[in-house]
Amino acid sequence: MPEHAVVIELRGVDKSFGRQKVLDQIDIVIPEAKTTVIVGASGQGKSVLLKHMLGLIRADRGEVLVLGRDIARMSNRELRDTRTRFGVLFQGAALLDSITVFDNVALPLRERTRLTESEIRKRVREKLELMNLVDVDEKYPAQLSGGMKKRVGLARALILEPKIVFLDEPTTGLDVKMSKEIYRLIHTTQERLGFTAVIVSHDVPKIFKLADYIALMAASRIQGCLPPVEFQLSDNPYIRDFVQETMGEIYTSGERVT
Amino acid sequence: MENFCERLGENALYHINYAGRLGIFLFLCLTNILAPPYKIRPVIQQIHFIGAKSLFVIVFTGAFTGMVLGLQGYYSLRQFGSESALGSAVALSLIRELGPVLTALMVTGRAGSAICAEIGIMRNSEQIDALECMAIDPYRFLMAPKFLAAFFALPLLTSFFDVVGIFGGFLIGVKLLGVNEGAYFSGMYKSVVWDDIYMGIVKSLCFAVLIVWICAGKGFYLHLERSGGFGAEGVSRATTNAVVLSSVAILVWDYLITAILL
Ligand SMILES: Nc1ncnc2c1ncn2[C@@H]1O[C@H](COP(=O)(O)OP(=O)(O)OP(=O)(O)O)[C@@H](O)[C@H]1O
Numbered sequence: 001m002p003e004h005a006v007v008i009e010l011r012g013v014d015k016s017f018g019r020q021k022v023l024d025q026i027d028i029v030i031p032e033a034k035t036t037v038i039v040g041a042s043g044q045g046k047s048v049l050l051k052h053m054l055g056l057i058r059a060d061r062g063e064v065l066v067l068g069r070d071i072a073r074m075s076n077r078e079l080r081d082t083r084t085r086f087g088v089l090f091q092g093a094a095l096l097d098s099i100t101v102f103d104n105v106a107l108p109l110r111e112r113t114r115l116t117e118s119e120i121r122k123r124v125r126e127k128l129e130l131m132n133l134v135d136v137d138e139k140y141p142a143q144l145s146g147g148m149k150k151r152v153g154l155a156r157a158l159i160l161e162p163k164i165v166f167l168d169e170p171t172t173g174l175d176v177k178m179s180k181e182i183y184r185l186i187h188t189t190q191e192r193l194g195f196t197a198v199i200v201s202h203d204v205p206k207i208f209k210l211a212d213y214i215a216l217m218a219a220s221r222i223q224g225c226l227p228p229v230e231f232q233l234s235d236n237p238y239i240r241d242f243v244q245e246t247m248g249e250i251y252t253s254g255e256r257v258t
Numbered sequence: 259m260e261n262f263c264e265r266l267g268e269n270a271l272y273h274i275n276y277a278g279r280l281g282i283f284l285f286l287c288l289t290n291i292l293a294p295p296y297k298i299r300p301v302i303q304q305i306h307f308i309g310a311k312s313l314f315v316i317v318f319t320g321a322f323t324g325m326v327l328g329l330q331g332y333y334s335l336r337q338f339g340s341e342s343a344l345g346s347a348v349a350l351s352l353i354r355e356l357g358p359v360l361t362a363l364m365v366t367g368r369a370g371s372a373i374c375a376e377i378g379i380m381r382n383s384e385q386i387d388a389l390e391c392m393a394i395d396p397y398r399f400l401m402a403p404k405f406l407a408a409f410f411a412l413p414l415l416t417s418f419f420d421v422v423g424i425f426g427g428f429l430i431g432v433k434l435l436g437v438n439e440g441a442y443f444s445g446m447y448k449s450v451v452w453d454d455i456y457m458g459i460v461k462s463l464c465f466a467v468l469i470v471w472i473c474a475g476k477g478f479y480l481h482l483e484r485s486g487g488f489g490a491e492g493v494s495r496a497t498t499n500a501v502v503l504s505s506v507a508i509l510v511w512d513y514l515i516t517a518i519l520l
Pocket residue numbers: 017022040041042043044045046047048049091
């Protein structure tokens with residue numbers, strides 16, 4: 001499919017939790033500097049798929065290649081080196097809840113760079129403002145609303161200008177205006193930094209504008225990883241059902257569009 | 259019968275697995291203690307939490323332990339007419355045995371449980387995963403300051419315990435029961451040698467590692483707990499287990515060290 005360099009590739013990945021098979025023979029390729037969006041109904045294993053790419057969950061079978069190397073075979077140090085390129089937003093934001101918002105966003109800078117405190121302060125402020133977060137510096141994550149937590153998580157994910165970003169539902173819980181702004185922000189940052197993005201989202205069809213490729217998780221498998229237009233015209237039954245359900249009749253199968 | 263054997267084997271495997279994992283955990287923690295970047299602030303915070311905040315409890319228990327030693331020692335020694343040995347009896351039992359052990363048990367109850375709960379909750383709410391994804395080593399970031407702090411704090415707390423205990427014994431033995439003051443202290447000077455102090459320090463350093471290792475490890479591997487490390491109940495169960503396990507480990511290890519060093 002893509003003629004770009006491959007950043008992440010999953011080959012025949014299986015994963016079961018107990019008797020429940022969540023991932024079944026997953027093959028997917030994430031091309032460099034493109035945005036790949038993973039969609040699918042709740043509980044289909046999108047977050048689990050993402051955690052495989054991050055090396056947080058080990059596959060039962062198959063391999064997860066990140067930058068050409070099997071993540072399960074990496075030593076601790078190699079894994080850490082690989083992850084220095086990552087920027088990750090968890091579905092539940094996963095902020096450190098015993099330090100303030102400011103310290104959360106500053107954490108990667110403090111632990112991984114040698115910037116001075118005033119430089120750190122400047123950058124964190126900048127990112128927080130970009131996320132429309134004012135007067136929350138000294139608050140603790142427990143004192144934020146759900147959408148605010150998401151934005152703080154996003155600020156933290158992007159603070160070190162990562163090469164690969166993983167966003168698990170970046171706009172869930174945000175109002176329409178805010179999510180539009182977040183999309184614009186992701187878009188402009190990507191143009192500036194040229195990062196590779198893997199985004200899990202329920203925000204169909206809006207997310208299609210941002211996507212270069214769309215992958216549908218259904219029945220424990222990836223049902224095609226296609227550019228948005230082809231995705232909407234696909235005759236895979238799962239994709240057709242999904243498109244119909246989320247976008248209405250009008251979008252499906254070309255000929256009906258007048 | 260077959261079922262029973264199966265269960266037995268499963269149990270054994272689980273525990274061997276767990277022990278191995280805790281071993282790796284300790285190894286990774288200790289090898290990361292001195293990894294850069296060096297940050298002094300988290301260590302000081304942990305010393306404050308593990309050490310300074312335990313001081314009151316330690317002084318309190320130390321005083322009463324010393325007092326009861328004075329009381330018991332006096333009545334036992336009087337039978338042989340050697341009340342003058344009270345000072346050395348109190349000091350030796352405190353420095354060699356009771357000081358390190360009781361201090362470690364108190365710190366387990368106070369700080370160990372808190373460490374386990376803190377790390378367990380971080381595991382539960384994906385905070386440790388998030389750290390790993392930010393390429394921040396949780397062993398260095400979370401564990402190293404705790405180990406370092408315990409390493410500093412426990413010997414100090416133990417010496418506080420000893421000193422306060424000796425004065426507790428003095429209070430009861432000399433002031434209340436009328437043992438000669440000069441005899442109390444001079445007996446102590448004569449009988450306490452460097453080896454005794456050395457033993458006390460070695461013990462408290464070992465206990466420092468044991469406490470942080472077991473309590474933090476239990477929290478860190480909460481998600482692998484067989485009884486299900488889920489939610490608030492999972493954390494509370496792991497914390498209880500950690501305190502029990504680390505207390506038992508302290509007593510067993512105390513015996514082993516004493517046997518080796520004597
Ligand atoms: N640690 C785990 N242990 C057992 N089962 C799990 C675990 N993590 C996920 N699952 C199961 O895997 C399935 C997929 O979960 P996942 O979180 O990936 O869904 P999702 O597609 O991200 O859904 P949503 O859109 O609601 O976030 C679910 O049925 C869930 O119960």
